[in-house]
Amino acid sequence: MQARLKKTVVLVGMMGAGKTAVGKALAARLHAPFIDSDAEIEKAANRTIPEIFERDGEPFFRLKERQVISRLLEHERGVLSTGGGAYMAVENREIISQKGVAVWLNADLDLLWSRVKHKDSRPLLRVPDPLTALTRLYENRVPVYAKADLTVRSEPGLSIEDMTTRVVEALRTRPDVLEVLG
Template identity: 85%
Template sequence: MSDTMQARLKKTVVLVGMMGAGKTAVGKALAIALDAPFLDSDAEIEKAANMTIPEIFERDGEPFFRLKERQVISRLLEKERGILSTGGGAYMAAANRDIISEKGVAVWLNADLDLLWSRVRHKDTRPLLRVPEPLAALTRLYEERVPVYAMADLTVPSDPGISIDDMAMRVIEALKTRPDVLEVQG
């Protein structure tokens, strides 16, 4: 962002999308560019539970995790305005979509399956991909989730080779279309 442009966040920007879409990395860059706090629902859940997400999935199961996720997202949206990165499955729950629409704005970081696979295939931190055929699992999740992500307030396409900072700038450009979310001065 140029030094002359000032922007004020009026609502929390909630980044949604598949694992590997860049929600955390782009969220951090966006928070710096907009001088806003960065919040990560997965990190908050881990802190509260004193366990990693994979450990929570293994010990308590996905339904328990989704309940905690909803509580954390709700709490974070009640707090200060900022940039909130959510887990890939968070937006799938209607209750989460409702509270995000009510208190913030959902921005879908839309990356295609090939790009997502290139980013997540070597990571073992994804509990939903700890299966014998992770690409098939990712493909199934992608096909299930894309129609729901498409309901987000704003969609920002991600391309192979785009930098994190350029992706953050794409999000800012999309947010400029929403004066109820981002007030630009100067």
Template identity: 65%
Template sequence: MSDFQQSTADVTPAHHLRLKKTIVMVGMMGAGKTAVGRALAQLLTVPFLDSDQEIEAAANMSVPEIFARDGEAFFRAREAEVIQRLLRGSACVLSTGGGAFLSEVNRNAISKHGVAVWLDADTDLLWSRVRHRDTRPLLRTANPRATLEELVSKRVPEYSKADLRVPCAPPVSIEMMAKRVADALLSRPDVLEATDA
């Protein structure tokens, strides 16, 4: 076991975690990218950003409204611009939309300036989290469960290109998932390291 293959539980108050690159949360809608990302940012005491929120703020419209008015291609172009801008800023935790990592442009930018962490959740868990929400434009279909399954099968091969994979298995609290991600990141001293305070 190397010095970096340790757990956040091993990091005593005499140590702290230093983030060197932006952590980019990727995965399906409902995987917990925003909730876990926010908890991870608190754990690491770094800023948390959400690419969808940044797009909404710039457009003064919600993501579903942008999809409805301008279409998915327009949204994806704005998304790529926002992600590249955020990656050039200070190291932080960045949550992205479910489709962001499908773009080769985005994957290359994330690989160059940050580290991609895939929150891998199975379809049943995803469906339990998204089925009662109407804020998912891609699920506004006659059979949203079937649409979700189709999206998962298409996207998993792309998500598997992420630098790190952290499985989501219920019941696990948001805070525990954040610790799991931090533990996985400690295997990457180019991204996160425990240092003397």
């Protein structure tokens, strides 16, 4: 498929929804750059996300996240994967709507838990009861993610390629974002 991005595609959703994996595959399929906002924050801070949370706290991290997302949306069009909490900030939602298109990778709680329960790289789950913490985050965030421009449902057993195809199909409904050539 030959296509041209007119706006940056910003993947939003919970940790474990597949934003990075699907984002990389989508960028490859669209011949567009892939950018991970968390990786850009780590590069700018010269520290990992868990180190930033531990040393400076979540409010400092959220400030840096907002600055990085704003900067990334100013430059070339591509596929931007954001951290799970990025879309919660009104300022981030506004800039994403102005400069790009938000695509919510909507995975249910059971699927998310199956993907994150064995990883210790999630600062917000470094608590005595991570499933309860994930459930609380999920319940708080889903109503906000539902405000995204497009929603793509994730289901158990779908490959990264299948999810990427679903995202492309959703983007095809937005000629202001994706121009299909030929």
